[in-house]
Amino acid sequence: MSAPYAREQAIALSTVLKASLLAQKIQAELVGSGGVEKKDKSPVTVGDYTAQALVSALLAAHFPSDAIIGEEDSADLQRPEQATVKAQIVRLAGEAMREELPLADEERAWADVKRVERGDTEWMAAIDRGNSEGGAKGRHWALDPIDGTKGFLRGGQYAVCLGLIEDGEVVLGVMGCPNLPVDPKQPEGDKGALFVAVKGQGAFQRSFTSPTLTRITMNSLASLSAASFCESVEAGHSDHGTNARIAELLGITRDSVRMDSQAKYCSIARGDGDIYLRLPVSATYEEKVWDHSSGSLLVAEAGGIVSDMHGLPLDFSLGRTLKGNKGVIAAPREWHKQVIEAVAKAVGEEGK
Template identity: 30%
Template sequence: MDSPYRRELEVALRVIEQAARLSQAVLPDTDKGAVEKEDNLGPVTIGDFAIQALLTCSLHAAFPDDLFVGEEDASALRSDPVLCDRVWTTLQRTVDTSPPSPGDCVVVLPSSPEDMCDAIDRCQNAPGIGRVWVFDPIDGTKTFLRREMYAINVALLVDGQQTVSVVACPLLSPEEAAENKDAVITNDSVDPTGRGSLLFAVKGHGAYVRPLFESKGRVGAAAEITPNIQNTKDTPRRLAPAVASQPLRPVTCYFLQESALDDVHRGVAERLGVAFPGSDLLGWVPRWASLAMGRANTTIWVYRRRDRHAKIWDHAGAMLLFAETGGIVTDVDGRPIDLLAGRNLKNNFGFVAAPTVEAHAAVLKAVRDVLREQGRLDLLGGN
């Protein structure tokens, strides 16, 4: 991939492979050290803490002047020495810091438990102008606890624009659909080959997918990322652009999130005449990955209240994968997503994503019409 962000992509690919290896080591554990967050927005596990520390240390070593934004903070680790030791031990026993070959990007571990906590807390920034890395160490922690679909999200924003995206989905098959082209992804879908998917994109250069693991449970060496190399089964495959004639196929999260208006989501599907719920996934990053891979091609999200907003780490970068296949993403008001708004995307309300400009206009109209029909004028703003 001939891009000025080639090194950023190479470093991110290398470290996310090790993060995926770590997550797979933790996945079988019955006790993943889960604790509830202080904001009551779900659990956090030793996998979340360890991966955020790994991502931060490695990318900070490569790009020391960049800022970092991540979902987790280390307060639970600082107050619980036993939990802190479990996270530290997990990093030491699962991460391979030796480069696969001379000259490859280096993975960096924290130097001590205190350094590990400091690295996690280095991600408490708000996004702003300049270069900012955004991490979701495990998106779909609730499903991760059940050994179901989850993802690791790494994004580089430059002046608030999605520039580099790297997403690991260790349980998602890299094939579009080997036998059934209408196959949908659900939370309990697990790649039968154990290889998982690694998706990546650089703005203006397309989106790609390749297997994450060489074989079950083993992380592959960093792959060549030039798009015109010989096509082998492990060669990155450029994700195909959307075709206007394709029927709409939704991905959503049905009756799993208290923040959602499920009746509106169902009403929009009925108005558009599409199957519902279609692909049903808890995590937003796997949803964006499924859209980019063509396993679905549209999604909407309407919160119960106008003062409820998305978190930047659930969307930044992962949305770029879909955009690089031609997908259109706005909020329910038809506005572009403002990634400079803060850790909470307070300048936007919900999401509407569709494969083409024409399809997006139709879906957006359906969303707003259903809100009017269901008497939710309080949720209509903008257009």
């Protein structure tokens, strides 16, 4: 008998791989042009929309009853001044559909999708399938088509992130990191890594071109003083000053590793770093489910605990945001409690 969620895992790997290869192509072809701003003024690229359209199309073909909680919608693209951007999305989506994946089994997953001719209307509708409000019941795929847009634009780290939430619980997570080295010991070697975790089945990594999954685990630390932080590049995403105080309280002297996107989760899950801190810089900000679903499961399956800054489990049952939580802390299971205590002390000193 196949393992639970084996089919979902296979389809998720196939769609994240295609979206990751698309992102690589778009980064080479369009970075510096083709951007569009959303209402919140954060930068977003053609790649976000095109990747969401592709992922949505494949999920609809294989799991038509499942909902999608996607980051994007096509509202901005319907404006006349965005006609060029929309045309780029339709062209790139069509080209991606015609290109074959390196592995035959993953390519076969797209057979039914490729038989359907799609134009502007169909691709915009695919993007808008990501409009689910989520909730505590049913199956919802949480999608961040290109997480770490600023990293994408500066040539740094970014990730295609897809998680399956079933009755409010994350049961599957797949991430593609096009710029992350497959072997962290060879940072200038082959780049492009896929990460996958199924609840209760462990955490794994593979390259873009090989089906072989290799189990990954977090570092085993003799003491927290040997640990290193992994945190956001953008100070607007996490409080770097408080992070530094937490490191001091824990006796950590190693420099923090800063990178964009859920690639941070992937890095600590395989031992590139040890602790991920994302402390809120705004009292009203609510973390988005697509920013943490797949990464939090990966770390949990690799031997860590992911919670909010108060030690509470992340609650994915409340809609499109983690409105019941504040901040995100990921750490090795045996050291998580001490990290939470240091966070509380540091935040308390600042009167937050």
